[in-house]
Amino acid sequence: MELQDYITPLRRWWWLILASVVIATFSAYLATRDLPPVYMARATLLVGTALKSSNATGNEFGATRPLATAYAEIGRREKIAIAVMAKFGLKEMPDYDVNPSVDGQFIDIAVTDTNPELAQAVANEIADQLILQTPSGGESQDAEVQAFVNQQLRETQQSIIETKAEIQAKQASLGTISSAAALEATKGEIQTLEQRLEALQNNFASLMSSTREGATNRLEFFERASLPNPDFPVGPNIRLIILLAAMGGLVLSVGAAYIIEFLDDTIKSTDEVARLFPFPTIGFLGELERGKDGALSVADRPRSSFAETFRSLRTNLEFASVDRPLKTLLVTSAMPGDGKSSVAFNLALIIAQRGRKVALVDADLRKPKIHTLLGVPNRDGLSDLFLGQVSVQDVIRPWRVDNLVAITSGTPPPNPTELLGSKRMEQILAELNGLFDTVIVDGPPFFVADSWVLSSKVDGVLVITQPGHTRKSAARAMVEQIRRVNAPVIGVAINRLNRVATPDSRYTYLSYYYNHENEKISRREYHKRQTLPWFNNLPALPALFKRTEKQLTNGKNGHTKPTAIEAPAAEAETVFEGTDKVENPVVEATPAAVERDADRSQASLKLLYDLSQELNTPLELTQLLKRILQMTVTSLEAESGSIMILDDEGNPVKAVGIYNDKFTSKIMAQASQVVEHGLTGWVIENKRPVVLENTFEDVRWMRGEHDNSPRSVASVPLMSDDRVSGVMTLAHGQVGYFTRDDLSMLTAIAVGVSNSIARAREVV
Numbered sequence: 056m057e058l059q060d061y062i063t064p065l066r067r068w069w070w071l072i073l074a075s076v077v078i079a080t081f082s083a084y085l086a087t088r089d090l091p092p093v094y095m096a097r098a099t100l101l102v103g104t105a106l107k108s109s110n111a112t113g114n115e116f117g118a119t120r121p122l123a124t125a126y127a128e129i130g131r132r133e134k135i136a137i138a139v140m141a142k143f144g145l146k147e148m149p150d151y152d153v154n155p156s157v158d159g160q161f162i163d164i165a166v167t168d169t170n171p172e173l174a175q176a177v178a179n180e181i182a183d184q185l186i187l188q189t190p191s192g193g194e195s196q197d198a199e200v201q202a203f204v205n206q207q208l209r210e211t212q213q214s215i216i217e218t219k220a221e222i223q224a225k226q227a228s229l230g231t232i233s234s235a236a237a238l239e240a241t242k243g244e245i246q247t248l249e250q251r252l253e254a255l256q257n258n259f260a261s262l263m264s265s266t267r268e269g270a271t272n273r274l275e276f277f278e279r280a281s282l283p284n285p286d287f288p289v290g291p292n293i294r295l296i297i298l299l300a301a302m303g304g305l306v307l308s309v310g311a312a313y314i315i316e317f318l319d320d321t322i323k324s325t326d327e328v329a330r331l332f333p334f335p336t337i338g339f340l341g342e343l344e345r346g347k348d349g350a351l352s353v354a355d356r357p358r359s360s361f362a363e364t365f366r367s368l369r370t371n372l373e374f375a376s377v378d379r380p381l382k383t384l385l386v387t388s389a390m391p392g393d394g395k396s397s398v399a400f401n402l403a404l405i406i407a408q409r410g411r412k413v414a415l416v417d418a419d420l421r422k423p424k425i426h427t428l429l430g431v432p433n434r435d436g437l438s439d440l441f442l443g444q445v446s447v448q449d450v451i452r453p454w455r456v457d458n459l460v461a462i463t464s465g466t467p468p469p470n471p472t473e474l475l476g477s478k479r480m481e482q483i484l485a486e487l488n489g490l491f492d493t494v495i496v497d498g499p500p501f502f503v504a505d506s507w508v509l510s511s512k513v514d515g516v517l518v519i520t521q522p523g524h525t526r527k528s529a530a531r532a533m534v535e536q537i538r539r540v541n542a543p544v545i546g547v548a549i550n551r552l553n554r555v556a557t558p559d560s561r562y563t564y565l566s567y568y569y570n571h572e573n574e575k576i577s578r579r580e581y582h583k584r585q586t587l588p589w590f591n592n593l594p595a596l597p598a599l600f601k602r603t604e605k606q607l608t609n610g611k612n613g614h615t616k617p618t619a620i621e622a623p624a625a626e627a628e629t630v631f632e633g634t635d636k637v638e639n640p641v642v643e644a645t646p647a648a649v650e651r652d653a654d655r656s657q658a659s660l661k662l663l664y665d666l667s668q669e670l671n672t673p674l675e676l677t678q679l680l681k682r683i684l685q686m687t688v689t690s691l692e693a694e695s696g697s698i699m700i701l702d703d704e705g706n707p708v709k710a711v712g713i714y715n716d717k718f719t720s721k722i723m724a725q726a727s728q729v730v731e732h733g734l735t736g737w738v739i740e741n742k743r744p745v746v747l748e749n750t751f752e753d754v755r756w757m758r759g760e761h762d763n764s765p766r767s768v769a770s771v772p773l774m775s776d777d778r779v780s781g782v783m784t785l786a787h788g789q790v791g792y793f794t795r796d797d798l799s800m801l802t803a804i805a806v807g808v809s810n811s812i813a814r815a816r817e818v819v
Contacts, residue, residue, distance in 0.1 A: 063324060068312035072305065079304025083297045092288035093167050096174035098182045100162040101277040102126070102155075120159025122272060127155045127162050130185050139180045149177055153185075161277060167290070171283040178280035186274045211259045218252045320526045328520055328549055331530045337375065338368035338517075338548030340398065352428075353401045354456050357408070358795075365405040366799045368548055372517075374663050375545050381514050383484055383494040384545070385418075387506045388519040389533040390526060394550040395519040396424035399497040402517075407459040411492040414451070415461040418509055419499045420471035423464035429454060436465025440483055441474050447486050460491075476508035484512055501533045510542035521550045662690045666804060676700075679811060680711045681718060683804075687785075688713050694766075694788055697722055700773075700781040700812060705730070705739060733757040734770055739779045744771040744798050744805075748791045767792035771801045773809040780812050 065072065103119040129135065130153030140148060149168035156163065162185065166178040225245045232238045283289075322328055329336060341361045353362040372381060386399040396419070403415040416437060417425035426433040435450050451460045468474055487494045496513060499505045510516050516537075520530065537544055669682055680698045688696050697712035699722070707726035712719045729735045734755045738745060750756040751765040766786050773781035783805055787793070 059326070064312045064316040065309065067323065068308075068315065071312060072308040075304040075308030075311075076301050077304075080297055080301040083300030084293075087291060087293045087296050090291050090293070091169045092285075093169055093290040094171040094174050094283035094285070095165055095167045095289045096171070096178040096280040096283055097166075097278075098164040098178040098276070098280040099278040100126075100164070100182055100185060100274045102160055102162060102274060104273065106160060116158075116160075120155075123155035123159040123162055126185055126188065126274060127153045129188055130162070130164065130181060135181060135184045138184050139177055142180055143173070143176065149174060151177065151181065153181065162274070164280070166280070171285060175280045175282050182276060182279075186276075189274050190272055208259065211255055215252060215255045215259060218248055218255060222248045222252065320528055322520060322522050322525045322527055322530060324522060325549055325552075327527070328522070328547060331527060332518065332520070332534060332547045334518065334544050335546040336549060337371035337546035338364065339552055340364045340368065340548055340550045342394075342551040353404045353408075361401075362405065363795075363799065365401050366795070367802065368402060369405050369409065370799055370803060372545065375515070379514070381545070382488050382492075383496060383513040383515075385496045385498050385506070385509050385513040385516045386519060387498045387501045387510075387516060388521075388525070389501055389529040390524065391422070391500050393500075393519050393521040393525055395500070396428060396497050398517075398519050398548060398550055399495050400425065400428045403459055403461075403493075403495040404456055406493050406495075407456055410458065412458045412490070413460075413493045413495060414487050414491040415459065416487070416494060416496045417462065417464040418475060418496050418505070420464050420468055420474070420505065421499055421503065425461060425497055426463040429461055429463075431461070431463065433463045434465065436463035437483070438465035438468045438471075438474065440465075441468070441477070441479050447483065447490070472504045472508060475505050480509075481512055501536060502529065507536065507540045507542075510537075510540055514543065515545040516542045517545055518547045519550050520547060522552065524551075662686065663800070663803065666807065676812065677709065677711065680709075680808075683808065684711055684713055685718075687804075688716070694786060696783075696785050698781060698783050698808070699726060699730075699735065701730075701739070701779060703778075705779070729757070734768065735782045735784060738770045738772050738782050738784075742772055742774065742779055744769065744802060746793045746795075746798060748793075750786075764788065765790050769793045769797055769801060771798070771805045773805050773812060775809050775813050780809060783808065 102123045105116045105119060136148045140146070149166050151164065151166040154163050154165075155161070164178050164181050164185075166174045166181070168174040168177070222245055225241055225248065229238065229241055232241060316323070322331065325336065325339070341364050353359075353365055356362055372384070375381060384402075386395050386402070388395040396417075400415060403413045407413045415425060417423045418437060419425075420438055423433060423436075426436075429452070431452055435445055437450070439445050440447065440450060447462075450462050450465070452463065453460050474480065484494065484496075496509060498509045501507070501518075518533070665686060666683060669679070669686065674682065680700075684696050684698055687693070695712070695714045697710060699707050700709040702708045707723065707730055710722040710726050712722040730739065734745070734747070734757070737755045745755070747753045747756055747768040749765045750758070750762075750768055756768065766788050767790055768784065768786045770782060770784040772779045773783060783801065785793075785801070
């Protein structure tokens with residue numbers, strides 16, 4: 056798995072993570088905002104007398120450790136708590152703890168309470184209660200006994216002093232004695248005095264141990280508890296509690312996001328589509344908003360982003376049919392609900408808008424949908440043709456869009472698989488191929504055998520998948536079945552992409568292109584213009600493909616007869632950005648014009664094929680850009696063209712241009728100003744293509760000093776990872792020269808150029 060696979064669940068479930076953190080944080084705040092401050096008081100007891108003795112032994116220090124542990128345990132017992140509560144009349148004890156120090160010399164008593172005075176008093180009282188538990192800490196010693204012991208201590212001490220003095224005197228007299236007998240007698244007296252001194256010292260130690268000051272098993276205050284500072288409570292730490300709650304919400308929500316993703320078997324991104332389906336992805340389709348009357352179509356919103364995605368799909372299908380005819384196309388999916396019927400319906404509409412005669416056939420005899428989308432009754436349809444009681448002409452239903460007819464599924468049959476796999480089905484398709492330019496077949500999902508037999512009778516199969524709905528297991532099963540039946544799959548179209556967040560750069564590119572609402576540019580933004588002597592005479596990259604959408608009417612003799620060409624009514628207001636209004640003139644289509652348009656269409660498809668081959672050649676980037684530019688200019692007879700490459704900061708680093716069939720090196724000299732002030736800068740800032748029908752009427756076009764005549768301009772950004780890596784611009788001297796199809800074709804080329812730039816940078 057790549058890093059993106061770990062980040063994607065977080066991006067998809069960001070709202071769950073954010074909501075969990077906010078709820079946890081707010082709940083913690085509500086729970087802690089009214090909590091009172093808590094104060095702590097500490098008292099410390101000293102164990103034994105080792106620290107006060109100037110000649111303390113190791114045994115004395117070692118004896119205090121078990122004593123400290125034992126008294127700390129006593130301090131935590133209920134007996135001490137009852138005594139303290141009785142002293143202060145408390146119903147319950149404040150929170151407290153009694154612990155010995157590590158070396159056993161001290162016992163620490165800590166009491167916490169919302170009342171600082173009470174905390175201080177309880178800490179000191181617990182210490183007093185522990186002292187009372189020691190042998191020398193109570194009132195058990197009689198005063199007279201203690202006085203007698205003290206008198207004995209004083210007398211014994213005096214005797215010890217006198218005995219030491221007498222021993223010293225005897226020892227001093229040894230040097231003056233000459234008689235051996237006297238010397239021996241004096242030594243005996245000294246020995247007797249030493250024995251007496253030892254006995255006196257032992258007696259003195261015994262008497263001292265029975266006093267309070269000499270006891271080893273004793274406790275005394277080392278530090279009494281002081282009154283806590285009311286300005287510095289020890290708790291609660293509200294910030295820490297809220298922070299921990301937020302972290303807990305974050306951890307739980309992130310874990311939930313990964314668990315949901317793990318349990319979710321649906322395809323979640325376009326990258327997963329590419330991994331699961333070994334076919335090219337030729338369509339990134341959006342979803343049209345539903346109106347009050349139900350689902351809308353490209354016929355209702357011809358200038359919407361939804362319609363533009365289908366134009367791109369149509370273009371890719373035309374490119375796929377360069378080497379082989381694509382008269383009949385089966386539209387299917389891995390699962391029900393992927394939107395194959397709506398795709399088939401809108402694809403038929405968008406192909407019909409090209410001027411081709413299209414038949415939409417509902418071959419999903421089990422769960423038909425086309426009649427619902429068209430709003431027509433489901434009778435006398437495809438299934439009725441097998442009975443031989445009606446003809447193809449009888450079941451054809453014209454729709455409100457010219458050049459488009461539909462054949463509904465008809466009466467539900469008991470054996471749809473046998474009917475669709477019969478010779479009669481082949482005859483029906485052959486008859487439709489003779490009547491129409493394109494036949495779109497809406498088939499069942501591919502887990503049904505009906506689609507298996509249909510795939511062998513059509514020229515191509517279009518697979519529809521929907522991220523967030525299509526299951527991976529169903530996709531894998533579909534791929535295996537496609538391989539078994541050797542279905543002629545053209546490619547995969549990803550449906551309803553705007554329902555899910557996707558990091559796919561290709562769809563990001565298309566979304567920048569299509570998601571616009573004829574934005575007008577304020578003249579105030581462009582009132583500071585600088586004149587450039589040369590660059591505006593070189594209006595950059597020419598149109599890769601020039602196509603005009605015309606409605607053609609065929610006569611009965613098969614020859615094309617002149618007809619008025621008029622834009623659909625739904626597109627009557629405006630076609631491109633940059634003009635306040637675009638009238639739709641009625642033009643008489645002569646046979647010569649019709650032939651010229653047909654030649655132009657074929658030339659465009661050939662150019663697209665040639666460019667795809669050129670993009671795969673191992674040329675240096677500058678040479679490759681020149682080749683692409685030269686091919687497009689030559690093919691379209693454009694006046695001029697340019698491709699500008701940007702670095703990561705958006706500064707121009709490379710540019711190629713053609714003017715009057717010659718490459719020019721002047722373009723880089725003016726690139727920075729064009730990026731800052733001209734149409735190129737607008738394209739970079741807004742990250743979407745634009746067509747100017749008349750450069751004299753649009754403030755985004757920066758006119759040069761020799762720019763004396765209006766022209767039509769188209770400019771497209773080169774997108775790379777959600778960033779503009781370059782700009783392709785094209786121009787023609789004829790006002791209104793470029794059409795919406797030009798942008799669709801130019802967008803396809805821009806994607807290829809963007810990938811070439813990315814590959815070149817990776818090599819560097």
